Amino acid sequence: MDKPVTAPVLIVGGGIVGLSASLFLSHLGIRSLLVERHPGTSIHPRSRGFNARIMEIYRNLGLDEEIRAAGADLNLSKGFYRGSTLVDVIGPRKRKPGAGDARGGKPGDGLIAMISPVIGTRATQQLVEPILLNAARAQSLADVRFYTECVHFHQHEDGLTAELLDRESGEKSIVHAQYMLGVDGANSQVRQSLGIPMTGKGVLGHLINILFEADLRDFVRDREFSLCQVARPEVRGLFTSINNSNRWVFHLYYDPTKGDGVELYTKDRCTELVKLALGMPEIHVSVISILPWQSTVRVAETLQKGRVFLAGDAAHQMPPWRGQGATTGIADVHNLAWKLGAVLKGEADPALLQTYNRERLPVGRLAADMSGAAADEYGLFDMNWSAILKLIPMAGIMLGYGLRYASAAVVPDDVSQLLRIPWNIPAWFLDLNGRPGTRLPHVWVHRHGQRISTLDVCDKDFVILAAEGGGDTWRKAAEKTADSLNITLSVYTIGPSGDLVDVDYRWLYLAGLSATGALLIRPDGFVAWRAYALTEPLTTHLSQVMRRVLCR
Secondary structure, eight states: OOOOEEEEEEEEOOSHHHHHHHHHHHHTTOOEEEEESSSSSOSSOOOOEEOHHHHHHHHHTTOHHHHHHHTGGGTTOOOEEEESSHHHHHTTSOOOTTOSOTTOOOTTHHHHHHHOSSOOEEOOHHHHHHHHHHHHHTOTTEEEEESEEEEEEEEETTEEEEEEEETTTOOEEEEEEEEEEEOOOTTOHHHHHHTOOEEEEEEEEEEEEEEEEOOOHHHHTTSOOSEEEEEETTEEEEEEESSSSSEEEEEEEEOGGGTOOGGGOOHHHHHHHHHHHHTOTTSOOEEEEEEEEEEEEEEESOSEETTEEEOGGGTEEOOGGGSOHHHHHHHHHHHHHHHHHHHHTTSSOGGGGHHHHHHHHHHHHHHHHHHHHTBOTTSSBOOSHHHHHTTGGGHHHHHTOSOOOOSTTOOOOOSOGGGOOOSOHHHHHTTOSSOTTSBOOOOEEEETTEEEEGGGGOSSSEEEEEEGGGHHHHHHHHHHHHHHHTOOEEEEEEETTSSEEOTTSOHHHHHTOOTTOEEEEOTTSBEEEEESSOOSSHHHHHHHHHHHHTTO
16 A cells, blocks of 8 residues: 555545636645546536636636637537427528627627626536646646545544545555545535435436437538427437537437336437437437436535535536536535635634535525426426526526625625615626625726736635725735734725726726725635725724634
8 A cells, every 4th residue: 555645635526626626726725636536537528618607717717718719619509499300490490600709609798798807608528627637737736646536534533534546556545634525426425425415306307418429510500509309209308519510419318117228228229319319310420428317406415524525416416407517516616615725724713614515505506406497307408488488587697696605704784785786787686796795896907007807816815905095094904904813815906096997987886885995805706795984993893804704
């Protein structure tokens, strides 16, 4: 057995959520060890998109443009359709050359531009995971080991000990860690070892993900689609576009209660069913892989047990039809990473880690319920108008906004929200108006002559964004507070002559502040506290707030 190794954080699972967790921790200066039982990243497309909030997070890592480029082939995929075959549905559509744009623009992107420096993007998971893996391995603080399995772990007073198996060599090793993330998928061994039950509607439908190649580029050119549901006596399922050329996925419905077992779906049978659903009996179809899965709504009863945390599919499972699975998991570990960092650096009490469950479990439940409501009786995407219309009130959640955390790491407002109505209506309805527990408002500002977003200065440490009128007072109070608590606390003034030049005079209105007020921003970009105006004695008040947010 190899010599034991130590790591502050052990990450079990190297999918898109685990790789993101590794990157977030490295970004915060925290060492981690990631183990993944498979030899490589996913070969299945799985998720096909990332909302605006997730792209903001990847933008802070400098990965947004590379991820966006990876999904360029999906830019033109728009629209939901249904019929007896793909030919019957898509064939009669009039071709519309140049209907999309180079960035994959969609209706509503103009509104998103008012609240975010980026828009969401289409990109399949099997193309994004290698980008994250390469970035994670480039970090000196990350030890990333694929084809390595966590076979056992136990917690103790000072941390936890795990036994790892190198599946190639058969060698075993021991790792000592202070905390562990279980991001090992829907059948999470970590969750099962902890004895954490799952609750929810359960299985909505049994499906087989058929990844196949067929040259459809001429057929779909200038009439690209996102989803196309096919229903006929012989076959029922859903086509999803992957590259709008030669690679596609067909989600095939089957019913095991009628003796229709997975073992009956050989490559030959799947090939014939795909041809039937396409309505193209003569086309050459090459099945790449077959992956049975269940359209399921399940959420763990808790996301934390001792020093172990759950995230991603290990924490919540949902149908993919509203694009919430991967994005919810990535947001989970982004929320957790800064809290682990603060505790491991000695800046916060371990009680801060309990706010992860308090803040993210309700979000996971909401995402799962919302996604489950988008599924029909077969577990496929419900394309009835009544179901489609239900998407509209949930648009903000689907974009990654409209969330308001309530926990010990947030100090609620003590002044009526009615006194601070911003002019930016989308920001108001999406809860991006400076209210504690929400993502800080995005405003374009100039710093050293460069145009940046307010989000760009709030991604590692606690930051105070102060109105210019009270800047000096806030800066002095922050320096004294940081010294007394031994933390990092930066201050940026915003105004016509501030550190961040608000050329459009939008900040005060959008953040809901007076000319001397400020927002305290957490390292995850969420508002921890809003001071409408200066309060004396400011240093004492700020110190009390920081102690509360850090659970000290």
